[in-house]
Amino acid sequence: MDLKGYEIDFYAWTQKQAELLRNKDINSLDWENIAEEIESMGRSEKRQLKNRLKVLIMHLLKWQFQPNLRSRSWQLTIKEQRLQLEELLSENPSLKSSLEDIKEKAYPLAIIAAEKETGLSIFPTIFPYKIQDILAYEFLPS
Secondary structure, eight states, X not given: OOHHHHHHOHHHHXXXXXXXXXXXXXXXXXXXXXXXXXXXXHHHHHHHHHHHHHHHHHHHHHHHHOGGGOOHHHXXXXXXXXXXXXXXXHHOGGGGGGHHHXXXXXXXXXXXXXXXXXXXXXXXXXXXXXXXXXXXXXXXXX
């Protein structure tokens, strides 16, 4: 299948490439697009890590800066994001080395989301938690 197949019917292209791989038909594979798709899959995992960190951090900020509004829903969201992060990192252990960098990219997004939800603009500009704390199940900022 040529480039047109990739652009016209991605699903059919994936199935054809999988078949060619299983048959070890290396001469017929669409190497360039296969490489691009594999890289894209890796970027997707990294994006998911950033998005989960953003949601977790946003709820930790809300928990810390709106103590009168703390709810079971916030607790469950924090717990869910930690479980999802734990699973994501166990399935992709190489992402652990990127946590600090990704946290720095997720934090400004978490502040914006927290400001939108709370109407507050009092959140620290510098990340206020340690990465190991936000991933720890017992940690809730006071």
